[in-house]
Amino acid sequence: VDSNRAAPPPGMEQAIQSNMAKVIERQKKVEEKVQKKKDDQLAGVSKDLIARIRAKEAKKIAQKMIRDPEKDKELGMLSRCEMLVRCLRVVYISAGKGCIPLPVI
Numbered sequence: 001v002d003s004n005r006a007a008p009p010p011g012m013e014q015a016i017q018s019n020m021a022k023v024i025e026r027q028k029k030v031e032e033k034v035q036k037k038k039d040d041q042l043a044g045v046s047k048d049l050i051a052r053i054r055a056k057e058a059k060k061i062a063q064k065m066i067r068d069p070e071k072d073k074e075l076g077m078l079s080r081c082e083m084l085v086r087c088l089r090v091v092y093i094s095a096g097k098g099c100i101p102l103p104v105i
Contacts, residue, residue, distance in 0.1 A: 042050060092100055
C-alpha cells in the first residue's frame with residue numbers, strides 16, 4: 001500500500017513533462033522578446049562601445065564583490081567589541097552595585 005502512495009498516477013508524468021515543455025517554450029519566447037528590445041535600443045551604437053561598457057560594468061560588479069581593507073578592519077574591531085562587552089558585564093555583575101567607578105573598568 002505504501003509503494004502505491006509513493007508512485008505517481010500513470011498519466012501524471014506525461015502531464016508534468018508536457019507542462020514543463022510549455023513553460024520552457026514560454027520562457028524562450030520572453031527571452032527572445034527581451035533580446036529583440038535590447039537590439040532595437042542599441043541600434044546605431046558601435047559594438048566596440050557596447051563591449052567597453054559591458055566590460056566596465058563587469059569590473060564594477062567584481063569590485064563590489066571584494067571587501068575593501070578599511071571595511072574589513074572595521075568589522076574586526078566590531079567583533080572584538082562583543083568580547084569587551086561580555087567582560088564589562090561580568091565585572092558589573094560581580095561588583096553587585098548599581099554603577100561601577102571608571103578606574104575599576
